[in-house]
Amino acid sequence: MDYVLQTYHLTKRYKDKVVVNDLNMTIKTGDIYGFLGQNGAGKTTTLRMLMGLIRPSAGEVELFGAELNGNRNKALERIGAIIEYPGFYLNLNAVDNLEIHRRLMGMGNKECIDEVLTTVGLLDAKHQKVRNYSLGMKQRLGIARALLHHPELLILDEPTNGLDPGGIKEIRQLFLDLTKQRGITFIISSHLLSEVEQVANRIGIIHQGRLLEEIDYETLQKKTRHYLEIKVDDGQRAAYVLEQKLNITDYLVTEPGILRLYEQLDQPEKINLTLTKNDIGVKKIVLSGDSLEDYFLKLTGGE
Ligand SMILES: Nc1ncnc2c1ncn2[C@@H]1O[C@H](COP(=O)(O)OP(=O)(O)O)[C@@H](O)[C@H]1O
Ligand SMILES: [Mg+2]
Structure with missing residues (x-):
């Protein structure tokens, strides 16, 4: 049962x-x-x-x-x-x-x-x-x-x-x-x-x-995982570069040109540099994601 x-x-x-x-x-x-x-x-x-x-x-x-x-x-x-x-x-x-x-x-x-x-x-x-x-x-x-x-x-x-x-x-x-x-x-x-x-x-x-x-x-x-959100001019190529040059495999493409990386969160400079070196325009890199506590508070109306 x-x-x-x-x-x-x-x-x-x-x-x-x-x-x-x-x-x-x-x-x-x-x-x-x-x-x-x-x-x-x-x-x-x-x-x-x-x-x-x-x-x-x-x-x-x-x-x-x-x-x-x-x-x-x-x-x-x-x-x-x-x-x-x-x-x-x-x-x-x-x-x-x-x-x-x-x-x-x-x-x-x-x-x-x-x-x-x-x-x-x-x-x-x-x-x-x-x-x-x-x-x-x-x-x-x-x-x-x-x-x-x-x-x-x-x-x-x-x-x-x-x-x-x-x-x-x-x-x-x-x-x-x-x-x-x-x-x-x-x-x-x-x-x-x-x-x-x-x-x-x-x-x-x-x-x-x-x-x-x-x-x-x-x-x-998973819902409350932290990630680096990256906005670039060419998402597909950026994904390719991240995989090939930095070995990043744990990521999601959430919209065209926007990627969420779930690894190497402490390396935004390196990621930025690698992408730029490979002729990808980086518009934004930010660390986001709710903590479990935030998530719970949102759910219960922040009381
Ligand atoms: N026998 C009862 N008569 C009236 N109200 C009650 C009774 N038992 C519990 N309540 C009310 O029901 C609500 C939920 O209580 P409870 O189940 O003990 O909550 P929790 O265990 O999550 O703290 C509270 O507002 C409490 O005052
Ligand atoms: Mg109780």
């Missing part, structure tokens, strides 16, 4: 306020799907609907190819989630915290606790009180807890929130490992582009309850 989860016109209204508006999301198997939006955009509300924790005002959630309303518990058994900050008994250690959860949920046997703690890299710290855990360790313990019943899809609300760059890197590696080794699909929300872009392979951008865009990270990167 291609899609782990799809929503159709998913909508949530509180009184007359539309908080989630006509969302059509698609999450593919093995995705680390970054659900990006400012505070108040509607992320948590959406994730709660995906989990069946709150009822949509309109629209549908399809999980593993079946409607959530249909065989709901079966589908939900295949999901693990942390919505909101994961709560633990701070005076207990990691093992005891997980054991309480395991018994409460009537899951597996005791061995699975060491297994998930190994997975998230907390085995050595398993006897420490959770009180003494760093934020990153607590996040990982939350993920360990969500992994106890071997879910195929993990839904995590702002898992990188408050982590330092090192912590984000570790979490990212954990997500990648889990995707690779166990084929787990992730939906992770964040209000920070910088965090999402470090972790996700697909990104859905939500703004004021609407899904503005759903895009592969690679495509997004």
